[in-house]
Amino acid sequence: MNKLIIDAASENIFLMIIKHKDVYNISHKNSKTNYERLVILINNFLNSKKLKIHNISAIYINRGPGSYAGIRNSLSVVKAVHLTTKIDYFCYSFSDFTSEKNIKHENIPKLCNKFSIKKNLINPIYMS
Numbered sequence: 001m002n003k004l005i006i007d008a009a010s011e012n013i014f015l016m017i018i019k020h021k022d023v024y025n026i027s028h029k030n031s032k033t034n035y036e037r038l039v040i041l042i043n044n045f046l047n048s049k050k051l052k053i054h055n056i057s058a059i060y061i062n063r064g065p066g067s068y069a070g071i072r073n074s075l076s077v078v079k080a081v082h083l084t085t086k087i088d089y090f091c092y093s094f095s096d097f098t099s100e101k102n103i104k105h106e107n108i109p110k111l112c113n114k115f116s117i118k119k120n121l122i123n124p125i126y127m128s
Helices: 032-036 038-048 068-085 105-114
Strands: 002-007 012-019 022-029 056-062 088-092
Touching (some): 002 068, 002 105, 012 105, 032 068, 056 068, 056 105, 088 105
Parallel strands (some): 002 056, 056 088
Antiparallel strands (some): 002 012, 012 022
8 A cells, every 4th residue: 555645834845655664755845836836746756656646545635734825735636636536635734643742754644543534534724
């Protein structure tokens, strides 16, 4: 089961693939240009690991708090992927895991399971 983590709520667009026991990540500057290219950035990252979107079993996306544009664009991309591929997604916030210390992105799937984060539910948290 391959998992994709997308976090565009902070200074960088952070992407992570968990492929069996291997973990790969990449980040890009959080800019308007990269928001517009988010699908291309994801696709290129998947291709670099010899994966296609249909090889992904679940997507985990940071719903904030953070950058309005980053959150809005990443949620839109994930919703479109879900509509076309039926890949389930989980919208998490680091504040969902308040009892945890030193949270790492590679632990997000296990934490979403532990804290019963519902799949296919969008509830963004924007910073004002």
